[in-house]
Amino acid sequence: MPDVREVKTVCPHDCPDTCSMIALVQDGRLLGVRGNPQHPTTRGYLCCKVNRYEERVYSPDRVLYPHKRVGAKGEGKFERISWDEALDTIVSRWQQILARYGAEAILPYSYAGTMGVVNMSACDGRLWNRLGATRLLRTICSTAAEAGYDYTMGWSGGIDPESLVYAKTIIVWGMNPASTCTHQMAILRDAQKRGATLIVIDPFRTRTAECADWHVHLEHGTDSALALGMMHVIFREGLQDQHFLEQYTVGWEALRERVLSEYPPERVAQITGISVEDIERLAVTYATERPSAIRLGYGIARNTNGGMMIRTITCLPAVIGAWRELGGGLLLSTSAHFPLNMRAVKRPDLLQGNPRAVNMNQLGEALLTLNNPPIMALYVYNCNPAAVAPNSNRVIQGLLREDLFTVVHEQLWTDTARLADIVLPATTQMEHLDLHTSYGHLYVQLNQPAIPPLGESRPNWEVLSELARRLGFEESCFRDTAEDIIRQALDSDHPYLQGITYEYLVEHGFAKLRTPSDPFAPYLHGEPRFRTPSGKIEFFSERAKQDGYDPLPTYIPAEEPGVDRQKYPLKLMSPAAHHFLNTSFANQPRLQQAEREPRIWIHPQDAEARGIQQGDWVRAYNERGEVMLRAVVSAQHVRPGLTWSPSLWWHRDSPGGRNVNALTSDRLADMGGGSTFHTCYIQVEKVEMEGRNG
Numbered sequence: 001m002p003d004v005r006e007v008k009t010v011c012p013h014d015c016p017d018t019c020s021m022i023a024l025v026q027d028g029r030l031l032g033v034r035g036n037p038q039h040p041t042t043r044g045y046l047c048c049k050v051n052r053y054e055e056r057v058y059s060p061d062r063v064l065y066p067h068k069r070v071g072a073k074g075e076g077k078f079e080r081i082s083w084d085e086a087l088d089t090i091v092s093r094w095q096q097i098l099a100r101y102g103a104e105a106i107l108p109y110s111y112a113g114t115m116g117v118v119n120m121s122a123c124d125g126r127l128w129n130r131l132g133a134t135r136l137l138r139t140i141c142s143t144a145a146e147a148g149y150d151y152t153m154g155w156s157g158g159i160d161p162e163s164l165v166y167a168k169t170i171i172v173w174g175m176n177p178a179s180t181c182t183h184q185m186a187i188l189r190d191a192q193k194r195g196a197t198l199i200v201i202d203p204f205r206t207r208t209a210e211c212a213d214w215h216v217h218l219e220h221g222t223d224s225a226l227a228l229g230m231m232h233v234i235f236r237e238g239l240q241d242q243h244f245l246e247q248y249t250v251g252w253e254a255l256r257e258r259v260l261s262e263y264p265p266e267r268v269a270q271i272t273g274i275s276v277e278d279i280e281r282l283a284v285t286y287a288t289e290r291p292s293a294i295r296l297g298y299g300i301a302r303n304t305n306g307g308m309m310i311r312t313i314t315c316l317p318a319v320i321g322a323w324r325e326l327g328g329g330l331l332l333s334t335s336a337h338f339p340l341n342m343r344a345v346k347r348p349d350l351l352q353g354n355p356r357a358v359n360m361n362q363l364g365e366a367l368l369t370l371n372n373p374p375i376m377a378l379y380v381y382n383c384n385p386a387a388v389a390p391n392s393n394r395v396i397q398g399l400l401r402e403d404l405f406t407v408v409h410e411q412l413w414t415d416t417a418r419l420a421d422i423v424l425p426a427t428t429q430m431e432h433l434d435l436h437t438s439y440g441h442l443y444v445q446l447n448q449p450a451i452p453p454l455g456e457s458r459p460n461w462e463v464l465s466e467l468a469r470r471l472g473f474e475e476s477c478f479r480d481t482a483e484d485i486i487r488q489a490l491d492s493d494h495p496y497l498q499g500i501t502y503e504y505l506v507e508h509g510f511a512k513l514r515t516p517s518d519p520f521a522p523y524l525h526g527e528p529r530f531r532t533p534s535g536k537i538e539f540f541s542e543r544a545k546q547d548g549y550d551p552l553p554t555y556i557p558a559e560e561p562g563v564d565r566q567k568y569p570l571k572l573m574s575p576a577a578h579h580f581l582n583t584s585f586a587n588q589p590r591l592q593q594a595e596r597e598p599r600i601w602i603h604p605q606d607a608e609a610r611g612i613q614q615g616d617w618v619r620a621y622n623e624r625g626e627v628m629l630r631a632v633v634s635a636q637h638v639r640p641g642l643t644w645s646p647s648l649w650w651h652r653d654s655p656g657g658r659n660v661n662a663l664t665s666d667r668l669a670d671m672g673g674g675s676t677f678h679t680c681y682i683q684v685e686k687v688e689m690e691g692r693n694g
């Protein structure tokens with residue numbers, strides 16, 4: 001028997017944990033993966049999705065060879081072809097399109113299937129910049145939250161999650177780490193064991209809420225009002241940090257006046273459904289049982305008022321000076337701390353002129369209505385838009401356009417791949433080299449290939465750089481290998497990267513940024529400066545004012561204007577499923593069994609009014625589409641008027657052929673062009689599904 005080899009790898013998926021993994025390999029075959037016990041946040045275990053990675057790598061759904069479509073669009077009939085034929089076809093179709101319509105007729109469409117510096121970042125920049133293709137605004141996930149945070153904080157990095165064990169009060173706000181980043185949850189549990197109070201603010205009783213000391217079960221979309229009500233109590237009781245306000249913030253007088261006059265707890269109680277006593281208790285606990293930390297999620301921002309909710313919540317730590325204590329402050333993202341040389345990776349300098357932009361949340365609209373030029377070619381990688389983008393019937397209608405030339409580079413035969421003209425096989429993380437940062441910790445990590453590529457699969461960068469060369473682009477960056485790109489990314493004089501070289505990472509796998517303290521408290525050392533125009537935390541934001549927003553944080557309800565609330569009276573949220581990662585892993589039988597069926601949580605009042613009982617199949621519908629879901633009737637989980645359906649099943653595996661995105665809206669959030677998956681109105685009715693009810 002050949003020996004079992006251990007290879008240092010990194011989980012590439014879109015999750016703040018970015019785990020360090022050990023791949024076990026025998027004779028070129030992946031036996032399994034383990035969480036790296038040496039890694040301080042991975043701590044030797046992996047989540048329920050990734051701990052059997054071999055099921056993903058060797059899935060019967062893997063794309064192993066290039067294919068071309070032979071049946072009608074969407075029929076799903078394909079024939080194997082060679083790489084040469086595939087690349088020749090792509091280049092010649094693109095060249096025809098370039099000659100007739102220009103480069104803006106080509107749209108790359110990608111997100112974070114892998115978060116690697118090589119196979120995401122370099123791929124999203126270089127070729128498309130050089131080509132002058134239509135730019136994709138990558139807004140589906142985080143941009144509303146980032147824009148809201150930025151008005152208050154500038155793009156200043158959040159606190160080190162490893163510092164959270166020193167907190168005495170932790171508010172997890174609009175985030176579900178027990179499902180979406182289990183290693184962050186472990187830190188929160190540790191803090192709880194050391195005596196911290198864990199508070200969860202969420203309109204749904206999530207797995208995280210189940211673990212909390214206190215679940216603040218508020219009305220959906222009302223968080224700004226709650227945060228402003230907390231500030232009212234803090235100022236009224238004199239619990240603010242006056243020194244911090246005067247030294248490090250802008251506009252605290254105006255903020256104080258607003259919250260004292262407009263957000264008394266009585267009014268906030270009416271908006272949020274939380275009692276006056278609870279609002280007072282929440283504010284006083286947060287301000288006095290210190291250090292106090294807020295773990296703020298991206299999920300909450302996927303609402304029409306999402307940017308303003310994040311902007312408002314982000315003001316709270318400054319009011320009490322929480323940033324000045326180890327274990328205090330706020331964490332939305334750690335990304336801003338990584339000083340990698342991203343200009344060298346993405347090459348924005350290759351861009352000439354100012355090609356138009358398409359918001360990725362409105363793909364259907366772009367494919368069906370854009371003109372001068374229309375989108376004639378789509379190149380999809382690291383993403384599954386047919387199933388993950390909102391308003392999927394519209395997206396699918398666009399993808400079915402007979403004159404659209406669609407290439408999908410994929411690991412799996414996803415809903416999107418099945419709608420392509422050319423399908424290219426992609427390597428998995430076990431089969432290629434890459435470098436990773438994280439948005440939830442402070443480690444730089446190297447992923448080394450553990451096994452040879454399966455079938456004829458190739459990494460993203462290999463394919464895109466080959467296409468660039470075949471298009472005649474002579475810039476030397478299109479001859480870079482993955483290793484070249486990683487070395488360029490690490491090429492920086494920044495003290496945080498001191499000694500973190502390619503060679504170091506080959507040997508050790510990971511390195512924590514060399515920050516001045518560990519755990520890193522970014523605003524404890526010297527005089528804190530924030531990355532806003534004033535260098536201070538901005539309660540009053542001149543930039544927000546110029547951009548047409550209220551310059552101060554404020555409460556705006558989450559609403560889908562123009563919807564007939566008589567016809568569609570229920571609100572639907574569809575956040576992350578525990579056993580899937582967006583649509584990744586949702587094809588694997590073991591995880592499908594764990595997730596059971598596409599389901600919808602509904603309050604007993606709303607169920608009874610519709611004759612719906614526990615376990616019935618229901619049809620959820622609105623003007624955009626319909627979905628079949630199994631009802632979970634629960635007063636504990638949702639308030640009346642709200643429903644909840646975890647995302648995301650594949651369309652392929654959904655009864656009726658559509659997942660929940662057939663219902664969601666492609667309206668944009670208030671800020672950052674973000675998505676609004678959770679501001680969605682529907683009606684629900686009971687249906688008889690053969691052999692399925694009961």
Ligand SMILES: Nc1nc2c(c(=O)[nH]1)N[C@H]1C(S)=C(S)[C@@H](COP(=O)(O)OP(=O)(O)OC[C@H]3O[C@@H](n4cnc5c(=O)[nH]c(N)nc54)[C@H](O)[C@@H]3O)O[C@H]1N2
Pocket residue numbers: 014015016141173174175176177179180181201202203204206219220221222223297298299300301303573574575576577578579580581582647648678
């Ligand atoms: N298991 C699993 N893990 C994942 C993912 C997955 O799909 N599955 N997805 C990954 C990705 S891409 C991301 S971006 C992250 C997302 O990670 P999270 O930010 O944790 O995202 P969600 O679970 O989508 O949403 C978090 C919570 O926001 C709540 N929410 C919605 N609207 C409101 C509101 O108005 N107020 C408040 N207070 N809460 C609200 C939802 O009820 C939900 O519990 O997770 C990553 N990890």
Ligand SMILES: Nc1nc2c(c(=O)[nH]1)N[C@H]1C(S)=C(S)[C@@H](COP(=O)(O)OP(=O)(O)OC[C@H]3O[C@@H](n4cnc5c(=O)[nH]c(N)nc54)[C@H](O)[C@@H]3O)O[C@H]1N2
Pocket residue numbers: 014110111112113114119140141380381382383384385388389409410411412414426427428429460574575576581582583584647648660661664677
């Ligand atoms: N209703 C609803 N919809 C949502 C959300 C929600 O909360 N509710 N969440 C939204 C969020 S936060 C996000 S981030 C998006 C995510 O949407 P996507 O980025 O589309 O995420 P996944 O569904 O994980 O699909 C990623 C795809 O990339 C492929 N892939 C992985 N690695 C590679 C690689 O190296 N090369 C290539 N070529 N392909 C690769 C995978 O096989 C997978 O099919 O979904 C959004 N959709």
Ligand SMILES: [Mo]
Pocket residue numbers: 014140141142
């Ligand atoms: Mo995301």
